[in-house]
Amino acid sequence: MNSQVDEQYFVDYEDLEIHELMLKDRPRQEAYHNAILKNKQLFKDKVILDVGAGTGILSAFCAKAGAKRVYAVEASNLAKLALNVIEENGLSEVVKVIHSRVEDFSLPDDEKVDIIVSEWMGFYLLHEGMLDSVIFARNKFLKDGGLMFPTSATLYVAPCSVPSRYQYWDNVDGIKMNTFGEMLRNVKSHKPEITQIDADCLLHEGTVVSWFNLETVTLEELDNINLQEVVAIQKSGNHQGFCLWFDCGFPSSSGKFEDMTIFSTSPKAPETHWKQCIIVLPPNACEAMEENTPIAFKLSMQRNPNDVRKYNLEMEMLDSDDVEHPLPCNCFMTKCILTKAHLQTMDTDDE
């Protein structure tokens, strides 16, 4: 066995497994492949910075798309592996692999780049906090009018049922296992769970927690994310939790919105290694909900003071009588039905 690679440097077993998972994540791969290789005009003869290049595959895509130069910056020992991947593909003339944190990296003559490419997304979008490095890189290296890949990211939340924590245990091959389900909830309830749920568990299409324009987002915007919202259930079912997922949008050479590559980790999209992030409610907060029932809640995501790469997620259920509903609101409360009817009348009057 050729163990040259093995002797040269050590890559953590876990790192390698994570990258294997990512490289086998078809929706992820296809999103970046399409975003880059179906928009070659944007890359032709351009200078690219790949932040957290990992195994170097996104840099290789950029080189194949016609980039003049790609800086693949990777802080971990994977940089050496990325170098080998670039060599294996005969792209060493174009792609320069730099083993460095992007924060410690600089370009000759204060050169700027045309495009920043990065796959920085973590669980519930922000876990692992790699977006911080992307923002740093953008502020320091991106030309005015330069492009970000992805250029936008949206975090969604929706009330949902969580049958794997509840109904599943009502009847396991004829045996009632609610005691087991209860213990599972007790033991697991202290933190959100990364798991894939069926699309039909969603009780609502999802509401935006936060929309990030990658060209302008600041670090400060990432410290505290709060959403107080009232949503009207769109499909009756057992409200047992909240589901968080994200989408990313990539620039298109046509500049048209409909040509953008959109990558989604929604329960309705093909499964990715991000799955979804589920906040399971305790039994006393669960309720069977009819269509149009209002659910009022407050979601707060705060950087963990002890580890800026992690967030504390807090979900508070509010009384839908006490909070302001959106205008219009589809819920069944009299004030909302009346307001909606009134707004519709005004719309008709305008015509």
Add this chain to the structure above:
Amino acid sequence: MNSQVDEQYFVDYEDLEIHELMLKDRPRQEAYHNAILKNKQLFKDKVILDVGAGTGILSAFCAKAGAKRVYAVEASNLAKLALNVIEENGLSEVVKVIHSRVEDFSLPDDEKVDIIVSEWMGFYLLHEGMLDSVIFARNKFLKDGGLMFPTSATLYVAPCSVPSRYQYWDNVDGIKMNTFGEMLRNVKSHKPEITQIDADCLLHEGTVVSWFNLETVTLEELDNINLQEVVAIQKSGNHQGFCLWFDCGFPSSSGKFEDMTIFSTSPKAPETHWKQCIIVLPPNACEAMEENTPIAFKLSMQRNPNDVRKYNLEMEMLDSDDVEHPLPCNCFMTKCILTKAHLQTMDTDDE
């Protein structure tokens, strides 16, 4: 939230996750459910011992099948959960949950049991060594002529291709990632991998490493398992590893072989949480193989002297010229073709 359960006792998070996985493993659940509930005649008014009862679900199956008495013996704190499950199902009159190692357990008046039920199988059948406790329990508690559920277990091995370690990395969305594949192999090659492979990766239907009759198997038979074998490739492909899986058979009330419930973890059967155990070959031992090529190997499985619940697996490739081939052998070596032809002639002569 009712945290009564939580306060009463502590169940390890990992234990709970493993049991969740098992209870959601449909082929596993269906095998035991069918084996027990489609053979009620065997259980009617009988005394059953469930070794390593876990959450108690198999004991509950036995009670539903009409058992007079079920002893559910569980060493971990799950015993208390099992007790709750039994109560939840109103089966406390029949099922007695005992929080004990089966080795420390005894029955009043040296009572014997009619049937021992256990789900003791680990990865590659023997990992975790729970069969030891089942053998102990059988020797101590099973009546003469009593039944074992399962009653047999067979461990198979077959040469296979492992595209996830080899071919996959030839072309990842147009990028050669063989460097990554090589590192993955280097880092992971020191131990077999538990993973699901496609049935079409098998280059042979599988040969028996060991067949265990649960009614008679002894502890000593589990210490050293060795197989030296020559198999003739049945489907041409890249020989990159060996795949280990197991089947279990359960007694049927008709006593007919064709009525037995067979549970299989073969790549051809629906995926289970056991998946398969793959021994990946280093690149210099890999070879493209045509149909009927002989592969000679020696597999040894020895109990780890430092941890009897684990095994050291060793696979040695042999030169097929040097070892004795089976009679008849389907390989393309001249001696085997001639022998096979000769044996066929003898068969014809007999008729």
